[in-house]
Amino acid sequence: xxxxxKDTAAGLFFIAAGLFFCLNVWFNLQVGTALRMGPGYFPIxxxxxxALLGLAIIFKGMFTQGTxxxxxxxxxxxxxxxxxxxxxxxxxxxxxxxxxxxSTFVASLSSQxxxxxxxxxxxxxxxxxxxxxxxYGLGLPYKLVGPWLQWIxx
Amino acid sequence: xxxxxxxxxxxxxxxxxHNLFYCLIGVFLGTVIGVLPGVGPTATIxxxxxxxxxxxxxxxxxxxxxxxxxxxxxxxxxxxxxxLPGEASSAVTSIDGYQMARQGRAGPALSIAAIGSFVAGTFxxxxxxxSAPTLTKLALEFGPTEYFSLIVFGLVCSVALAxxxxxxxxAMVVFGLLIGLVGTDLYSGAQRFTLGFMxxxxxxxxxxxxxGIFGIAEILRNLENESLREATTARVGTLLPSRQDLxxxxxxxxxxxxxxxxxxxxxxxxxxxxxxxxxxxxxxxSKTPERFGKGAIEGVAGPExxxxxxxxxxxxxxxxxxxxxxxxxxxMIGALIVQGIVPGPNVVNERPDLFWGLIVSMxxxxxxxxxxxxxxxxxxxxxxxxxxxxxFPAILAFSSIGIYSMGGNVFDLYSxxxxxxxxxxxxxVECEPAxxxxxxxxxxxxxEYLRRALILARGDATVFFTSPxxxxxxxxxxFMLVIITLPFIRRRREEIFVED
Numbered sequence: 320x321x322x323x324x325k326d327t328a329a330g331l332f333f334i335a336a337g338l339f340f341c342l343n344v345w346f347n348l349q350v351g352t353a354l355r356m357g358p359g360y361f362p363i364x365x366x367x368x369x370a371l372l373g374l375a376i377i378f379k380g381m382f383t384q385g386t387x388x389x390x391x392x393x394x395x396x397x398x399x400x401x402x403x404x405x406x407x408x409x410x411x412x413x414x415x416x417x418x419x420x421x422s423t424f425v426a427s428l429s430s431q432x433x434x435x436x437x438x439x440x441x442x443x444x445x446x447x448x449x450x451x452x453x454x455y456g457l458g459l460p461y462k463l464v465g466p467w468l469q470w471i472x473x
Numbered sequence: 474x475x476x477x478x479x480x481x482x483x484x485x486x487x488x489x490x491h492n493l494f495y496c497l498i499g500v501f502l503g504t505v506i507g508v509l510p511g512v513g514p515t516a517t518i519x520x521x522x523x524x525x526x527x528x529x530x531x532x533x534x535x536x537x538x539x540x541x542x543x544x545x546x547x548x549x550x551x552x553x554x555x556x557l558p559g560e561a562s563s564a565v566t567s568i569d570g571y572q573m574a575r576q577g578r579a580g581p582a583l584s585i586a587a588i589g590s591f592v593a594g595t596f597x598x599x600x601x602x603x604s605a606p607t608l609t610k611l612a613l614e615f616g617p618t619e620y621f622s623l624i625v626f627g628l629v630c631s632v633a634l635a636x637x638x639x640x641x642x643x644a645m646v647v648f649g650l651l652i653g654l655v656g657t658d659l660y661s662g663a664q665r666f667t668l669g670f671m672x673x674x675x676x677x678x679x680x681x682x683x684x685g686i687f688g689i690a691e692i693l694r695n696l697e698n699e700s701l702r703e704a705t706t707a708r709v710g711t712l713l714p715s716r717q718d719l720x721x722x723x724x725x726x727x728x729x730x731x732x733x734x735x736x737x738x739x740x741x742x743x744x745x746x747x748x749x750x751x752x753x754x755x756x757x758x759s760k761t762p763e764r765f766g767k768g769a770i771e772g773v774a775g776p777e778x779x780x781x782x783x784x785x786x787x788x789x790x791x792x793x794x795x796x797x798x799x800x801x802x803x804x805m806i807g808a809l810i811v812q813g814i815v816p817g818p819n820v821v822n823e824r825p826d827l828f829w830g831l832i833v834s835m836x837x838x839x840x841x842x843x844x845x846x847x848x849x850x851x852x853x854x855x856x857x858x859x860x861x862x863x864x865f866p867a868i869l870a871f872s873s874i875g876i877y878s879m880g881g882n883v884f885d886l887y888s889x890x891x892x893x894x895x896x897x898x899x900x901x902v903e904c905e906p907a908x909x910x911x912x913x914x915x916x917x918x919x920x921e922y923l924r925r926a927l928i929l930a931r932g933d934a935t936v937f938f939t940s941p942x943x944x945x946x947x948x949x950x951x952f953m954l955v956i957i958t959l960p961f962i963r964r965r966r967e968e969i970f971v972e973d
Contacts, residue, residue, distance in 0.1 A: 325901070325902040328898075328901075328902045329641055329644070329904055332898070332899075333644045333648065336651070340666065343666055348663055349661070352932060353933075353934055354927060354928065354931060354932025356660075356923070356924050357661065357663075358660070358661045359665075361654065361920040361924075362651060362665065362666070365647050365651050365654075366651065368647050369647045369648055369651065372640060372643055372644040372647060373644060376640050390697050390698070392694070392697040392897075395693045396693055396894060396897065399692055399696070399865070399869065399893070400689075400890045400893060400894055402869050403869070403872075403873050403876075403886040403890045403893075404887065406873040406874075406877065407877070407883035407884075407886035407887065408883075415874075418873075419873075422869065422870060422873055423869070423870045424866075426865065426869045426870070427862065427863075427865075427866040429696055430696065430699060430861075430862035431699060432699050432860070432862045433863070437863075438866075441863055441866060441867075442866070445866065445870050449871070449874060453874055453878070457524065459874075459878050461877075461881070
């Protein structure tokens, strides 16, 4: 029975991260000696320390009573996490206007309190605002309308 | 009178019209974003970092510093008016500040906070101007061995003085150090942990990482429980504090300033620790401690002065040693590096305009806060009414554009999402993000000093104990670790940082 789920999860995460760095060094980088330190020396030491700290956190968690995770904003993680990705996919082919509009719209879907109409209006308003501020105000050199949409403007 | 000549350089730089302008813009933007619920100073600075990259280094630093105290002040405003502290250091302010607001005395609370901050800021600025040259001279004596041990000491201190679990905070530091090493190794040219992504050869972008781990993670946490975000705002009423308010606040402001200035220099939550310490002290010294928690103006005046003084003096290690004492300073160092300036004791000699200009502009910025924010308080209240579900998509859009605009690199947006999700997970398991950012900034420096020290010592690791200064830092580090694990101290520490 896990008495302290948060500590256990944190510990496992740090162990995994520490091992990742150690193994990566082991297979790809030279460790070297203290005098001739290779690119792997410092990271493999840190990786080992991190994994040990992870173990200690789990160990400590076995003797303490923790609080449960509570609710997780799954919808938030999905849509908020998607927003920058959508921006990154859209900005080159479709341009800045579409990137801002689509990523804002997707982001606002993660809230349970804003409806579709509100999200659309918000995205529209923000797009206009951002284009005015960033493209005309600060003069960012990015295409407002990307090559895939050039036909619209003729 | 070297100090006067130095300050003259500073005034000359800070009062150049464009620098005044950037200071004003910084303070204004910082307040606007700091007032918005759920956006702390670190996230604010991280978000606004990209727009300073096109400025000269001096103007950029002046603007960033302005954003910092603007955001701090904005955080106090929400703490007083809505009981929603923007960050932990204004949590104390909300105890009595919000009670005052409920009694219709929000105006005096806001004014005292601004006046106290201004007094503290002035004093701290003077202190920085007086102590910085001496410290820089001292720091120039440090070799790689001393620097390495100093960084170890600083990192452990920042863990010890922050709140939360010590083991987890240490793990976060080490994790940050490792993430900071991603990229090309300067000595061997080897690619480390880049997983084959060419975009990672220069390392992970500091803005994407910090906006992710502070900004996005915070948004996700707020989305967990949206209904709690409906807060009502108190009426401000008259802004002018009464004569009695002023009399009651004078001493707390002075004491808070002194405490804050001293504690702010220490690594770790300078502003946080000092506001807690000031509140505790005022309550102890008060003849009527029962008024605390029920709207005692001393409980606003002391901590607000203390956290502003602490915020200001936390610049001292950054400016003199090139080492960050908290997450905000880590971002400042990141900004300097992007600007092509190596932070450290050489900055004061090589760029006196930047160094002294920044110091004087801190004072100017505090003046702006006092003159601007009080009259504009009506606007800030309007901002508080923006619903969160309209706010966070805007934050996301600004961050995405800002991060993309830095290098026109979509990869940085992947980092944003990745670190947002990692940050949210770490927040869920109660790991503080600040030590992670400190580690991230210090990772490459620490490795560099370790390498150089060991090369100088011909691979003999005992050098860290035979050099007296280095040994001193390491002994202090061990001492610190022992102290915080002692049961008695640990209990006290947990008591001090109890937030709710």
